[in-house]
Amino acid sequence: xxxxxxxxxxxxxxxxxxxxxxxxxxxxxxxxxxxxxxxxxxxxxxxxxxxxxxxxxxxxxxxxxxxxxxxxxxxxxxxxxxxxxxxxxxxxxxxxxxxxxxxxxxxxxxxxxxxxxxxxxxxxxxxxxxxxxxxxxxxxxxxxxxxxxxxxxxxxxxxxxxxxxxxxxxxxxxxxxxxxxxxxxxxxxxxxxxxxxxxxxxxxxxxxxxxxxxxxxxxxxxxxxxxxxxxxxxxxxxxxxxxxxxxxxxxxxxxxxxxxxxxxxxxxxxxxxxxxxxxxxxxxxxxxxxxxxxxxxxxxxxxxxxxxxxxxxxxxxx
Amino acid sequence: xxxxxxxxxxxxxxxxxxxxxxxxxxxxxxxxxxxxxxxxxxxxxxxxxxxxxxxxxxxxxxxxxxxxxxxxxxxxxxxxxxxxxxxxxxxxxxxxxxxxxxxxxxxxxxxxxxxxxxxxxxxxxxxxxxxxxxxxxxxxxxxxxxxxxxxxxxxxxxxxxxxxxxxxxxxxxxxxxxxxxxxxxxxxxxxxxxxxxxxxxxxxxxxxxxxxx
Ligand code: HEM
Numbered sequence: 001x002x003x004x005x006x007x008x009x010x011x012x013x014x015x016x017x018x019x020x021x022x023x024x025x026x027x028x029x030x031x032x033x034x035x036x037x038x039x040x041x042x043x044x045x046x047x048x049x050x051x052x053x054x055x056x057x058x059x060x061x062x063x064x065x066x067x068x069x070x071x072x073x074x075x076x077x078x079x080x081x082x083x084x085x086x087x088x089x090x091x092x093x094x095x096x097x098x099x100x101x102x103x104x105x106x107x108x109x110x111x112x113x114x115x116x117x118x119x120x121x122x123x124x125x126x127x128x129x130x131x132x133x134x135x136x137x138x139x140x141x142x143x144x145x146x147x148x149x150x151x152x153x154x155x156x157x158x159x160x161x162x163x164x165x166x167x168x169x170x171x172x173x174x175x176x177x178x179x180x181x182x183x184x185x186x187x188x189x190x191x192x193x194x195x196x197x198x199x200x201x202x203x204x205x206x207x208x209x210x211x212x213x214x215x216x217x218x219x220x221x222x223x224x225x226x227x228x229x230x231x232x233x234x235x236x237x238x239x240x241x242x243x244x245x246x247x248x249x250x251x252x253x254x255x256x257x258x259x260x261x262x263x264x265x266x267x268x269x270x271x272x273x274x275x276x277x278x279x280x281x282x283x284x285x286x287x288x289x290x291x292x293x294x295x296x297x298x299x300x301x302x303x304x305x306x307x308x309x310x311x312x313x314x315x316x317x318x
Numbered sequence: 319x320x321x322x323x324x325x326x327x328x329x330x331x332x333x334x335x336x337x338x339x340x341x342x343x344x345x346x347x348x349x350x351x352x353x354x355x356x357x358x359x360x361x362x363x364x365x366x367x368x369x370x371x372x373x374x375x376x377x378x379x380x381x382x383x384x385x386x387x388x389x390x391x392x393x394x395x396x397x398x399x400x401x402x403x404x405x406x407x408x409x410x411x412x413x414x415x416x417x418x419x420x421x422x423x424x425x426x427x428x429x430x431x432x433x434x435x436x437x438x439x440x441x442x443x444x445x446x447x448x449x450x451x452x453x454x455x456x457x458x459x460x461x462x463x464x465x466x467x468x469x470x471x472x473x474x475x476x477x478x479x480x481x482x483x484x485x486x487x488x489x490x491x492x493x494x495x496x497x498x499x500x501x502x503x504x505x506x507x508x509x510x511x512x513x514x515x516x517x518x519x520x521x522x523x524x525x526x527x528x529x530x531x
Pocket of ligand 1: 358359360361362363364365366369402405406409413431434435436437438441471475476478479482
């Protein structure tokens with residue numbers, strides 16, 4: 001439906017099971033109708049999800065007081081509309097292009113200004129702390145937003161264990177570079193690999209989430225598996241995906257979007273309705289599934305981070 | 319019906335396919351997570367595609383010697399305008415919800431909107447004067463001069479697209495390439511024309527196209 005009313009009680013939202021059932025049904029219809037599609041439809045029937053490996057339930061998820069009490073965006077939107085340029089610049093394509101992406105074995109290198117330089121297996125990172133469900137608003141720099149029940153724990157849990165040195169004022173994150181698996185990297189749309197950076201106090205803030213799941217399940221590939229960041233008060237591109245390296249440093253790292261257009265994307269990239277992108281307004285956003293736009297909130301509504309930036313000119317430090 | 323009329327009907331039907339597809343998908347939950355973005359992009363794409371199609375009629379008819387093709391150019395041009403209206407309406411309604419203050423600010427402040435808006439405004443006189451009556455009233459020469467504006471619209475339309483993409487300029491550059499080829503053809507024929515002008519009058523080209531429309 002084109003026109004969706006914003007106030008749908010959550011009981012009416014298509015549940016994931018229903019959605020998958022519908023997909024099964026459609027696959028069945030395709031099977032009956034089109035002989036040519038038989039092979040594909042059969043695969044869809046055999047495994048209802050394209051990302052079967054990613055659908056494993058995560059046990060022992062705890063609720064979090066940091067969650068937003070807002071209607072969650074349907075799973076199918078969050079898994080079929082992705083800005084993940086490593087796979088494609090078309091938001092509808094990563095779901096398919098990341099289908100066979102290998103997320104195991106996977107290691108994360110921790111280095112730079114840190115006491116415990118090490119290479120960690122992603123599964124050992126995931127076990128560092130109890131998984132929490134964090135329902136966060138997520139605002140894309142393009143002007144759309146979603147509400148996602150992420151699963152993970154505070155990034156600070158990992159940072160504490162790594163024991164950064166006193167001079168480490170920033171953290172840099174790097175996404176996997178593997179053009180064989182990530183077709184988007186065969187084109188120099190951005191400078192690969194993708195890098196992102198945070199100030200240490202931002203990274204240590206309880207809201208900063210090290211994420212490996214969503215909707216109670218293992219993170220789907222197109223959403224940044226196996227390990228990503230979620231920075232709910234910053235534009236989505238700061239929430240770097242498929243992390244292979246975490247480096248502590250004393251000078252402010254550049255991030256990929258800043259490298260690509262320094263006048264449009266800054267280091268901080270905090271959600272801010274009063275500072276427009278040079279090419280479009282940031283005052284409003286379209287929540288996926290809603291017809292009207294809603295006003296964008298300062299720090300995406302996460303006022304508790306405001307003190308991190310007190311005294312800073314956020315127009316200059318955009 | 320003659321060949322031109324049949325082709326016109328076919329073009330008419332074909333040109334409605336993109337809109338039909340959008341409408342069908344809209345009512346079958348097929349426009350994905352962000353339907354309004356899809357509509358904006360699709361109508362924008364088809365405006366530009368149809369503008370470039372009108373510009374390719376002249377080279378096509380001369381290269382293939384299918385001179386009757388000129389008779390379908392107006393239909394295509396009007397459909398370009400039709401998709402332009404849909405595109406602009408999507409912006410005014412579904413993107414800005416008739417917030418005129420915001421719209422004026424956008425047009426004044428955001429280069430890609432300024433350019434797109436200019437491209438669209440320049441299409442309006444062309445659509446109005448597209449009838450045989452207007453050609454007669456204006457006279458072929460003046461009419462042709464006015465309709466040269468389509469080149470400006472095409473260039474602005476391509477710049478609009480280049481300026482609005484975030485990082486991946488592949489698609490707008492494909493349009494730029496097509497436009498480049500079509501403009502080069504004009505430069506080439508113009509250069510030939512200039513050469514022939516110095517030759518005896520008998521070697522001159524056939525006169526204006528509008529009279530055949
Ligand atoms: C002849 C005039 C125009 C042409 C040929 C044109 C063409 C296009 C094209 C090709 C796109 C990109 C489609 C895609 O990404 O697939 C686009 C997007 C867009 N156009 Fe236009 N356009 C025109 C006029 C306008 C006008 C008058 C406005 C508003 C005042 C406008 C606003 C937009 C917006 C908001 C987008 C989407 C930007 C985004 O997604 O970031 N356009 N247009």
